[in-house]
Amino acid sequence: MLLSNSSLNNQQRQEALAELESCEFDVLVIGGGINGVGIALDAASRGLKVALVEAADFASGTSSKSSKLIHGGLRYLEQYDFKLVREALNERELMVSTLSPHLVKPVSFLYPLQEKLKERTYVGAGMALYDALRGFKRALPWHKHLTQKKISEIAPSLRLDVVTGGYQYFDAQVDDARHTMTIARTAAKYGAVITTRIRCEELIKNGKAVVGAKVKDLENDEIIEVRAKTTIMAAGVWTDPLHEKFGLKGGYGVRMSKGAHIVVPGDAIKSQTGVILKTDVSVLFIIPWGDKWIVGTTDTDYDQSREEPLATAEDVTYIINQANRVLEPKLRRDQVIGVFAGLRPLVSTDPDSPTTKLSREHVVDSPAKGFVSIAGGKYTTYRVMAEDAVNEAINHLRRLVPDSETETLAIIGAEGYSVLMNQIPRLANSFGVSEKTVEHLLNRYGSLIDEVLAPAADNKELLKPISKDLDYIAAEIVYAATHEGARSVDDVLSRRTRIAFEAKDQGLGVAEKVADLIAPYLAWKKTQKNASIKEYEQRVERQNQILIAAKGTKSKVS
Ligand SMILES: Cc1cc2nc3c(=O)[nH]c(=O)nc-3n(C[C@H](O)[C@H](O)[C@H](O)COP(=O)(O)OP(=O)(O)OC[C@H]3O[C@@H](n4cnc5c(N)ncnc54)[C@H](O)[C@@H]3O)c2cc1C
Structure with a gap:
């Protein structure tokens, strides 16, 4: 075996299946979204023997359908969630400068103002706080105020009868599915056994302790028994049904909120910067994507298929209507090239609260000996979530394990x-x-x-x-x-x-x-x-x- 083989392919899959059957692992990870692959990398790079099983493809759940922003979340400031914002801004900085600069890129946003004084003071204070929470050591520029004249130059598609001025600030963006897969490969490079099309069917228990899982190879329906000292589940919106299937009572629930996006051609909006708009329920982003724009998102409660959330006609109407509050010429439906929709895994304790007020922070839970589950959070904070989950799993291993290495561990392709x-x-x-x-x-x-x-x-x-x-x-x-x-x-x-x-x-x-x-x-x-x-x-x-x-x-x- 090569010391650093990150390739995932047909032959590697056969070898991985044989290892799943024959080895005992320190950590078995269920789920190959950003959190699962992050956990596999964190654990493998601490020297633990790791396996990861993903039922479909890497990032095929929520992690390929996000707004693709690596951000602190300007709007969480309004919820006074300073800890989350600071943590996320720190992660943003790490990714842009060290961990994944080939995949995570700075992107500028314009926050248009529609009133002269009160709004300018309020939003300006928020921008200053957003920048300050990041601190002085930073890879991205500070925010700045823009006059109406400047806006007409850099974003001619914004309606000057509505927009009186604005603020420009910086965040970062990523191809989420590519980033997730690249982290899976990086985990493989450090020895993790990585497989897709393998679904966890049930847990193997010894008394009340979890000692592994029965998994099914969905390409031939064969069942494999995987032995593991600890199992970490990072199953996003599948968390509740899996807790139930495994006969475990999780200490939290995961509510699903659907978010849809549309994609329109570059010439549909004339602007050198992305745009963020406040809406009644949340925010709307107009995000540059190569020579196109991604516009979204929605935020609606959801109780249908987890495997295939779809963008509806109403979602498209809502997004276009919101964007057109400030755009001239207006977006038209016939300009929409593509759509995608994903499900936010929102950790909740109160089933009656509207999803937009639920916390974006994550929860780590251990409902059985040898079993840890994690959900919630944001794409941006995957690395700290992974570290927390592995720290919890280590408590079950009862042996000395090195601290997390991932704060300085560049993913494959970053070097040079x-x-x-x-x-x-x-x-x-x-x-x-x-x-x-x-x-x-x-x-x-x-x-x-x-x-x-x-x-x-x-x-x-x-x-x-x-x-x-x-x-x-x-x-x-x-x-x-x-x-x-x-x-x-x-x-x-x-x-x-x-x-x-x-x-x-x-x-x-x-x-x-x-x-x-x-x-x-x-x-x-x-x-x-x-x-x-x-x-x-x-x-x-x-x-x-x-x-x-x-x-x-x-x-x-x-
Ligand atoms: C519309 C929208 C926009 C968003 N925008 C942003 C953003 O701009 N920035 C940001 O930071 N965050 C954003 N988020 C949040 C972010 O995308 C999610 O928090 C994150 O992707 C969740 O990752 P996860 O690994 O927990 O879940 P998932 O990516 O859903 O992964 C769970 C995986 O578990 C697998 N699985 C399920 N059951 C089994 C089983 N039995 N056996 C094996 N595998 C199984 C699934 O197939 C799936 O791949 C957004 C979310 C949405 C919905």
Whole structure:
């Protein structure tokens, strides 16, 4: 075995399954969202023997459907949640500067003011507090006040009859699904046994103590008994049903709140900065996403399928209406390229409170010996959540374990990233691709770029974009299967790339090409390849059906 093999692929999966069956682990993690993979990395890097089982794909739950902001959460200041804001700002700083600078990037937001004096004083104080909570050692610039004239220059799409001035401040953004998968790979590099399409079915108990779990390989329905001294569940919105299934009484409940986003083309909004708007229930973000905009989100109570939350016609109407309070020209429904919706796992004790007031902070619980569960929090604070969960698990191990290392542990691809960004022309020349492609690759793989492009040395076809409207090249699709654990067309189109919401046809036009590129590495027969394409087409169809009303109905927005 290599000392540092972070590759997740068909062969690695076979070896991982054999290890699940034959080893006893210190920590078994249930769930491969950001919190589960964060826990696997924290525990493995302390020298513990770790396994992680994910029922579907990395980040296939909430962690691929967030607003993709690494932020302190300006609005939590209004709830006086200073501890959460300070902690999150510290994490933001760590990610941008040390842990994952190739994936987590600064982004600026404009907070438009609609009154002259009172609002300016109130929001200005909030901005100053937001900056102050971060402290003086910072990678991101301080906020500044902008006049109406300045706003007309940098954000011409904002309505000057409504917007009287504004504040510009900085946060950070990330491709959440890519970041989660990259952390899973980093955990694998440090020895964690990582598997997807493996669902935890029940716990193995010795008296009242949990000593492992029975898991099912969803690719062949085989049951594997995994022995583990501690089991940590990071199952997000699946927490309550799993507690119940496992016969455990959790000390908290998880309520689901749905948040939807729409994606519109870059030219639909003329602005050099993102925008944040206060709404009656929450906030609305207009977030730059490559040459597009992501606009959202909603916040509605939810009790339907955890596996497939869908954006509805009403969600789209709400988002467009809110954005159009300040935009001119107005957004139109026919401009919407894509949508996505996710479920916030909100820890709750009072089932009657409206979800927006519930805390975004996390809870660690231990309802049985050898078992820890964690939920809540924000994507941004995954690292501290992971550290807390592993600290709790260590209490059950009853042995000396080193402190967490993750505050300084850069994830794979981070090392050397900033140097490579200074050498784009040299890299373009040596790889035989455009400078734009090198930049695109560095911002997705960092210093792993040569690994991505290695197969292209013998096959120049892999250097070509997979379609003329997309920046992704064929080598990236192959790499998704050879190194990033992709096991289906959906994994590639929805999470290794974001074609599912970036392409006007949701990627239906490239689904077959993607399947052809990954099929040899997944040892697929023709029937398996066709089934994977079909599964993706049906997924797109289900979302589109729900939206037909939105696209077909005449816009109510005047
Ligand atoms: C609309 C929206 C916007 C958001 N925006 C932001 C933001 O901008 N910034 C921010 O910091 N936070 C944001 N968040 C919050 C953040 O996304 C979540 O807190 C975070 O992703 C939760 O991660 P998780 O790992 O706990 O859950 P998940 O990502 O849902 O992971 C749980 C995993 O457990 C797996 N699982 C379930 N059952 C089993 C089983 N039996 N066996 C094995 N695996 C199982 C699931 O398949 C799933 O992959 C947002 C959330 C939403 C919904």
